[in-house]
Amino acid sequence: NAGVMQNPRHLVRRRGQEARLRCSPMKGHSHVYWYRQLPEEGLKFMVYLQKENIIDESGMPKERFSAEFPKEGPSILRIQQVVRGDSAAYFCASSPPVGSDGYTFGSGTRLTVV
Amino acid sequence: GEDVEQSLFLSVREGDSSVINCTYTDSSSTYLYWYKQEPGAGLQLLTYIFSNMDMKQDQRLTVLLNKKDKHLSLRIADTQTGDSAIYFCAESKSGGYNKLIFGAGTRLAVHP
Numbered sequence: 001n002a003g004v005m006q007n008p009r010h011l012v013r014r015r016g017q018e019a020r021l022r023c024s025p026m027k028g029h030s031h032v033y034w035y036r037q038l039p040e041e042g043l044k045f046m047v048y049l050q051k052e053n054i055i056d057e058s059g060m061p062k063e064r065f066s067a068e069f070p071k072e073g074p075s076i077l078r079i080q081q082v083v084r085g086d087s088a089a090y091f092c093a094s095s096p097p098v099g100s101d102g103y104t105f106g107s108g109t110r111l112t113v114v
Numbered sequence: 115g116e117d118v119e120q121s122l123f124l125s126v127r128e129g130d131s132s133v134i135n136c137t138y139t140d141s142s143s144t145y146l147y148w149y150k151q152e153p154g155a156g157l158q159l160l161t162y163i164f165s166n167m168d169m170k171q172d173q174r175l176t177v178l179l180n181k182k183d184k185h186l187s188l189r190i191a192d193t194q195t196g197d198s199a200i201y202f203c204a205e206s207k208s209g210g211y212n213k214l215i216f217g218a219g220t221r222l223a224v225h226p
Contacts, residue, residue: 033214048213104159
């Protein structure tokens with residue numbers, strides 16, 4: 001049973017380009033969460049999704065950021081027109097519909113904007 | 115309000131016990147978690163405690179919760195060099211399917 005798979009592991013984008021980060025949850029997990037970790041900081045919640053639904057996007061910047069979790073395929077975090085301040089590690093986590101065991105995190109995508 | 119605070123650094127000698135502390139402000143939190151992050155890696159769930167418990171032990175790990183003071187600690191017995199990592203405390207209101215609020219992490223350095 002593979003864990004939460006994120007790709008790519010490292011992504012370099014020039015300012016103004018688009019970044020697409022992918023997350024495949026663990027088998028049987030229908031809830032996906034995205035977090036951002038700035039250098040030397042803790043993780044900050046961005047968005048919580050279920051299949052085809054955004055449940056809580058209170059941590060998403062109002063512009064340039066979007067997320068989806070389609071019926072088929074991975075969850076995608078999309079950042080348009082990236083700026084240097086978007087450089088961070090982006091972690092995806094998944095959980096089953098019920099339970100108290102916390103999330104399972106992926107290894108993250110490290111985005112560098114040059 | 116939602117705020118989780120941790121001290122930033124802890125240095126211990128190999129074989130000693132490490133105690134990492136965390137304070138939180140949201141008294142409605144139902145679960146509290148400890149995660150470990152090694153360099154360049156994701157977060158690994160170490161242990162968690164439900165808010166109606168005051169202690170949980172799992173091999174070398176002991177979690178203590180003082181709900182009155184909103185204070186959580188993680189004790190690692192017989193600390194090894196492989197325990198060197200960043201340890202994050204996190205709180206959640208309703209279990210694993212709600213957003214987690216993380217502290218900034220405590221960097222544990224284990225020296226011979």
